[in-house]
Amino acid sequence: MLKQELQQKQALSPQQILEATLLQLNNSSLEKYILEEFEKNPILEPTETINDDDESNIKEDLNDEDWDDIYESKAVYEPKKENTFQISSEKNLLEAIIDQINDLDLKSWEKSVAEEIIYNLDDSGYLSIDLFLIADHFGKTEDEIDHILHKVQHLDPPALASRDLQQCLMIQLD
Template sequence: MEQKQSLRQTLSPRQILQAKLLQLNSLSLEAYILNELELNPVLESVEQETETEEIFEDEDNSLDMDPVDYEFEIIQPKGEQKNLLDFPLPDKLDFMETLIKQLDDYSLSDLERTLCEEIIWNIDERGYLDVELAMIADRFDLNEEDLIPILNLVQSLDPKGIGSRNLKECLLVQLNEESHSLPYL
């Protein structure tokens, strides 16, 4: 006795036709429909106005506005002409400033905050620490080991892993911070 497993896939003629119609662009589809109308005497073309055309017709009537409705001017004291470019733009923090702003949530000494800011300002555009930790430690007459807790604090800011020295460290920080993550080796 022998068992054999096979898999067959069959398409109905309707599925084949639907697949062909889906592959046609709008011009080819229109030509196909016209051809079918000519070949099959039972089919007839029905012109029907769609709801979207009715909506557009209604909207056209509602767009008649008085010129007063859409003309405006900035009210200024007489004699002063200000350009719109002279108006100040709202303050928007850049990425580094956003990271530094997050430090306000921690109670840090002045030295710790300065060290955090130093690390943040040495992060490159990819989010990695751009200088060796030893160089920052030398600038502040500290040991490199003294900066590890400060670096860990910066890496815990949002986005997690910012300021990592390499991809492996960044991923490990993200995994350690995520309490719902899967166990890893």
């Protein structure tokens, strides 16, 4: 019998283990650990630490700076003036498809048929109405409507207005 089980494990890297160990050490233990590391690894060299005198010299140097000159040299912030034109919002998918239909070299009745096809798509993008009904509505043959449907199916996104998943995939492979 097959058994499926889900487990979750957390693994710490060697660096994480070392960091956790170092965080737990007090000052004297940390100093001892560092000295041991210097002895183990000859490439490591101790550096001088900053003492209290050095810290006070740094603070004095900071106070000696002429901060008034620094502040005056900075450019003054001026808020941008609002543009008087309005940026158009992005088109939704329906508007983008209608624009593509208008860019096609179609007669006015063909554009109307293409728009009718687009307006009869379901939420998944499949054509949910029979071509016979569209042909009857426009007084055209099913072959004429099918020709326009073929053009709509090759717009972007591809395979729009397919009848089913199989047709959708076949159109995308063309």
